[in-house]
Amino acid sequence: MLNSFPSLHFFQMEVTKSPNKSNRRRFVLPSIFFILFLCVLASINEARFDALLKFGRCSVAAATTSFDSSLVNSSSVSNDTDIRILIGILTLPDQYNRRHFLRLIYGTQSFSGAKIDVKFVFCNLTKEDQKILVALEIMRYDDIIILNCKENMNKGKTYTYFSSLPEIFNNSDDGGSYPPYHYVMKADDDTYIRLNSLVESLRPLPREDLYYGYVIPCPSMDPFVHYMSGMGYLISWDLAEWIRESEVPKKHLEGPEDKVFGDWLREGRRAKNRFNAKWSMYNYPEPWTGCTHELWPETIAVHLLKNQEKWIRTLTYFNVTANLKESKLYHIDA
Numbered sequence: 274m275l276n277s278f279p280s281l282h283f284f285q286m287e288v289t290k291s292p293n294k295s296n297r298r299r300f301v302l303p304s305i306f307f308i309l310f311l312c313v314l315a316s317i318n319e320a321r322f323d324a325l326l327k328f329g330r331c332s333v334a335a336a337t338t339s340f341d342s343s344l345v346n347s348s349s350v351s352n353d354t355d356i357r358i359l360i361g362i363l364t365l366p367d368q369y370n371r372r373h374f375l376r377l378i379y380g381t382q383s384f385s386g387a388k389i390d391v392k393f394v395f396c397n398l399t400k401e402d403q404k405i406l407v408a409l410e411i412m413r414y415d416d417i418i419i420l421n422c423k424e425n426m427n428k429g430k431t432y433t434y435f436s437s438l439p440e441i442f443n444n445s446d447d448g449g450s451y452p453p454y455h456y457v458m459k460a461d462d463d464t465y466i467r468l469n470s471l472v473e474s475l476r477p478l479p480r481e482d483l484y485y486g487y488v489i490p491c492p493s494m495d496p497f498v499h500y501m502s503g504m505g506y507l508i509s510w511d512l513a514e515w516i517r518e519s520e521v522p523k524k525h526l527e528g529p530e531d532k533v534f535g536d537w538l539r540e541g542r543r544a545k546n547r548f549n550a551k552w553s554m555y556n557y558p559e560p561w562t563g564c565t566h567e568l569w570p571e572t573i574a575v576h577l578l579k580n581q582e583k584w585i586r587t588l589t590y591f592n593v594t595a596n597l598k599e600s601k602l603y604h605i606d607a
């Protein structure tokens with residue numbers, strides 16, 4: 274845990290690269306405090322942290338503070354013809370390390386012809402330490418949405434998420450583009466999404482009345498029977514507006530969230546455009562079930578990455594570090 278020297282080294286390198294001196298000063302100090310916070314927190318309360326990210330606790334934190342947050346926002350210059358996508362990863366306030374890990378995962382991907390915002394979504398904060406730590410994260414990354422709901426109520430977080438979006442991203446006053454996002458996605462925090470594959474699969478699809486994902490039950494290939502798996506599904510903006518306004522979801526909030534979501538669309542006769550992304554989306558191959566598939570190149574998303582080994586094998590398979598630039602500063606054998 275105290276092996277943070279190499280990462281602090283990267284951190285300095287990045288800082289020196291930054292062309293803007295005042296900017297540099299502005300974030301060095303908060304970042305260092307932030308890292309210290311995480312280290313202290315990790316050592317005090319290890320049990321609360323997910324075993325997934327045992328590796329390089331504080332060094333991961335240090336490394337993430339050094340990458341440009343605009344990468345998480347979007348890796349391409351925005352363009353009116355670009356597809357605009359919001360990926361909301363539903364998680365819990367205390368999952369600090371998971372968020373830092375996912376920022377690395379999404380911040381290092383490249384894609385073109387799209388603007389993708391990855392945001393972490395949770396309900397009201399409940400603890401004093403969260404008010405400081407989450408606020409610091411927001412100051413640094415600005416990629417968190419806190420909904421007006423209570424965590425663990427096990428009903429309606431999905432409803433709150435989708436139905437809040439039209440108001441949260443209402444930019445009709447400042448003349449922003451409409452819709453703010455063509456597509457909004459709900460994803461799990463144990464899902465690995467390959468952004469470029471996602472964008473390419475969406476490019477030919479309608480931008481209205483669309484429901485996209487991995488259809489449940491697993492053997493089914495018919496997107497109208499029954500609903501999309503919670504690993505990650507995506508709807509067009511008009512459906513988020515419909516969820517906000519319609520009486521159908523309001524009358525039917527209880528139950529397994531993703532199944533209930535499918536029920537709303539059926540009851541409301543919505544989503545006449547559907548796209549089943551199976552088998553480009555699938556569960557990690559082990560344990561083998563009817564919902565899995567071996568890793569293969571045409572992948573949009575891999576789900577159930579429940580431990581570090583599964584993440585590492587997946588990231589290795591997809592050659593995510595192949596573009597690591599050469600430098601005298603480090604040596605990592607392939």
Ligand SMILES: *[C@@H]1O[C@H](CO)[C@@H](O)[C@H](O)[C@H]1NC(C)=O
Binds near residue numbers: 342346413416
């Ligand atoms: C995200 O992008 C918007 C517009 O492109 C920009 O104003 C905002 O500062 C960016 N946020 C982060 C965290 O980079």
Ligand SMILES: *[C@@H]1O[C@H](CO)[C@@H](O)[C@H](O)[C@H]1NC(C)=O
Binds near residue numbers: 352353354386
């Ligand atoms: C916007 O993107 C399209 C397709 O990717 C490209 O043909 C066009 O030249 C771009 N326009 C600008 C202003 O960058």
Ligand SMILES: *[C@@H]1O[C@H](CO)[C@@H](O)[C@H](O)[C@H]1NC(C)=O
Binds near residue numbers: 421422
């Ligand atoms: C969430 O927090 C806001 C602001 O503090 C409060 O107004 C609201 O009642 C809370 N919602 C729930 C469901 O606890």
Ligand SMILES: *[C@@H]1O[C@H](CO)[C@@H](O)[C@H](O)[C@H]1NC(C)=O
Binds near residue numbers: 440443445446
């Ligand atoms: C968006 O803002 C406009 C203008 O302030 C308002 O009329 C409209 O009701 C808002 N829509 C939502 C969904 O909040």
Ligand SMILES: *[C@@H]1O[C@H](CO)[C@@H](O)[C@H](O)[C@H]1NC(C)=O
Binds near residue numbers: 590592
């Ligand atoms: C990863 O790289 C290896 C070696 O260059 C290549 O054979 C393989 O096809 C790549 N895998 C993917 C998923 O692109």
